[in-house]
Amino acid sequence: MVDLSTEGQLDTVQMMVNMGPQHPSTHGVFRMVLWVDGERIVDLEPHIGYLHRGSEKLCEGELYVQIVTLFDRMDYISNLNNEMIFCRAVERLMGLAVPERAEYIRVILCELNRVASHLLFCGTFGIDAGAMTPIMYAFRDREKIQSMFEAVTGARMMHNYIRIGGVKGDVPDDFSQRMGALLKVLRQGINETDKLLSFSEIFLARTKGIGVIDAETAIAYGMSGPSLRACGVPMDVRKDEPYSVYDRFDFGIPIGEKGDSWDRYYVRVEEMRQSMRIIEQALEQMPDGPTITPSRLVLRPPQGEVYVRGENPRGEIGVYLVSNGADKPYRVKVRPPSFCNLMAIKELLKDTYIADAVVILGSLDIVLGEVDR
Amino acid sequence: MVERHRREEAPQAPVDLDDKGRALELLLPGILAEFQPEIGATVNLVSVTVKSQDVPSVCRLVKEDPRLSFNFLMCLCVVDYEEHLQVVYHLYSTDMKHMMVLKANVSPEEPSLPSVTSLWTGADWYERESHDLFGVVFEGHPNMAPLLLYEGFEGFPGRRNYEMPEYKEW
Amino acid sequence: MSLSLVVFYLLGAVCLGGAVGVVVSRNVVHSALLLLVSLMGVAGLYLLLLAEFLALVQVLIYGGAITIIVLFVIMLTRVQEFRAMKDNPQWPLAVVAALAMFVLLAAAMIKGAPSETTRQSVSFEELGSSLFTQWAVPFEVASLVLLVALIGAIVIAREGGEE
């Protein structure tokens, strides 16, 4: 007789779903192999490296001034912050002083860059959650920021504006007025996006309590930036170890409570407001003067090694620079914030739904250019 | 081409520690005495060099000691000094807000040292990356599969003696 | 041959063809879809008999609900093993059972078939009022049975889910 017992035969099958590298919600070429039971994720294996260009190795073959452009392309959403961190590393190594005005311009542009980056996040996060309008609002405002960058740096994305020892050139004459007007528009725009998305019942239902991570685990994974601050850890390099002229501004660090996706989202929204506060103060305090310390085109920093920290929109970035006294660095290592934040994905996605996977991944706000380098 | 030799004639960068760094510099020799560390400083951080087999115990000690409490692995990387590979750990404490560098040298022929993933989960991908690019084997790592490179990639492209393949049209 | 007879033969062919397909097809999903075809053919036959309500119920329940559930179950479970189950060695038994059923039904039909049928449509209202007055008790019993089945299904599903 045939065995008609259905023991084990009628179990639902675990399906392997290959999410990415080409998937609309992986924010680049990130691949997750998901094992799903129906809609529920049983296990997953993240795969990165599809955008690995060997940036760190490339740095070893370029002059110091050329490397700034490589950093531009690492986290292509927050170029200026990346330029800044490398320049600061070289300046620290050489003991090169940066003119005050240059520091202020750097801070203003970096914070503006942070706003642009977070705006992009708000938009794409909306898309991840299924709302299609927020990204249009966010991009409307981000475009204005990009135009501002264009006016100052001459490029919309790969600026190469922050140079070792200062910035490429002074800002346009009407910079203050234009910034003031821009900030006003941005405030309004952010409030609009906020109203549209942040407190929508459905958005709350989709993000509250999804992808919760506690502070201890987050620290163990090396998460940083808004993703860590959402767990209630007020860790921000701009406060902990103020670089540039950040100690002269009055601003707060938004921190979340539960460490869920909504907290990660809203910490960023609040951060935009704080960034704009910084920009306003910086615009008021900005002194006149030169914008770059003249230095040789082919820099030969002294032998030694240095690690500098900086606060990127995505989290804490660090550059470990080893110099042997030559015109090219001996070794450059970047601590990429997205890389560390993304590492926690396995923890975050455990036992969630496929739809949550998209939201949680979106809430980490990764940039694959930086994860893979 | 990459400049291979170290330029001995170049000046040394001056050490310029902040208050926390100086405090650490005084504190560390006492705590780590049993491991006979070489305690020095990079430009802005205290650096401790230990033997590679001591890495996990030193890490555990600096993580658990309340005066240090280095609970945050900021960065893990490998520097190829040709005569040896140096594994560099940048450690940070979220409570004390201070930072130090831990270094361990391994031989380039058979580079291997114990993994620290049990202490800091975040060491996972860093160690895999270092394995990919420099061939350093981290003993006790749960999954040493290639991370950034594809399966079956030949050689260790992070090392300085890696010959870049000629550019080819695909 | 009248139009309705042509339609009848067509629908009959659809029914039988679908039914044969269900049994013959090696692909379980194809079988399920052919089952739908067959059931739709039956709905067409009902329509031909002016039993509009029955036809629509056939479409709604069998076409919409049952087939989808069957498809759902097939796709969610291990299809490969179902393929093996199609080579069921019990098929001679099934043939005998089916033939016996056929003979029984055929005999009943030949014996009980009226020589002349009058076609009449049953209105919606009549159907409703007779269900709720004349046949109220059987109707309620039937719904009770369904309710029990429903609760049973929930209980079984829960056991696996929450331990």
Added chain:
Amino acid sequence: MSALETLLLVLAIFGVLTGLSVIVLSLIWLERKFLGRMQMRMGPMHVGPFGLLQPVADAVKLMAKEDLLSSLVDRVVYWVAPLAVFVPTFMIWVTIPVARDLVIRNLDMGLFYIIAFSVLSIVGLVTAGWASSNKYAVLGGFRAAAQLVSYEIPLILAVLGVAMLAQSMNLEEVVNSQSTVVYALVQPLGLVIFFIAGLAELGRTPFDIHPAESEVVGGPFVEYSGAHWAVFFLAEYINTFAIAALTVLLFLGGWLFPGISGDVSALGVLVFLVKTYLVILVVFWIRGTYPRLRIDQLMSLGWKVLVPLALVNVVITASYMFYGWSAWSLSLMSLAILGAAIWGLSKRMRTAPTPEYTVKLYVPAPEASNAG
């Protein structure tokens, strides 16, 4: 059936098909333009005046497109699936009147017929997902099956309420019985349930869970291209129009409008179309505003909220019919239950009032910030 009648029937079917195609084109244009305006874009603007010919251009493009086919697809099922979706969506138009006496066949059990046939298109979605041999498509197919089967129930129960009030399942009679007061006022609860369930049946935001492009990349349609995909698209828009039309017929008085005599067919059609397009604009508006629900939230909304509410709706309607209460008392009860449901739901979704839903601002003590 005489030859003339048959000819008329064929003509009518042909007319409905043509009319629906035109309506679909107009809907595509309207949706893109409307969403564009909501998102501060222009929408289509280059093809024809105001981009009016954009949908035509799109249709031509889709027809001319190469049909890409994965080697693993189950071909027969793959080709049949779009038809299985399209045919039922077209068939329900047999009995949907657009004005008095302007309908192919005014069936006595019209509503029942519509419900029965609209269910059939689910089979098409499920098989499309399965035959594509793509995991996203399979997931989307499952989602479609689970979602659409579940939301049939509140939809049917909401329709039942109207059928009880009108004492008929004939759509024309349903409209005629609203000549004094539209059912939207008598049964606001029913309208809301019907509209929500209808949105879910359409798979539109916030219930666009089976084609969710950020999750399952278009669900059952992911592998389809060209003309076959266009058929799905066509079906989706015809369905949108059908649900809007049903909302208008069942709850908003169809072609009736105070002061406008519905006896003139052309005027009736105009009123009907204006109402329907307004309802569709609401659908688009929702699409431009809300994120997407998750499948389990959708299911619990359907089973735990809409089905009980729909049952309550049926019960109060039955009591009203049986005890002969006045219409306004039913209306008040319906409104009260609706209000209570919305209040309870928002209470449940927000475990606390809004202020808790902000992040705190951490400002370190001054000495700490000056330490470095």
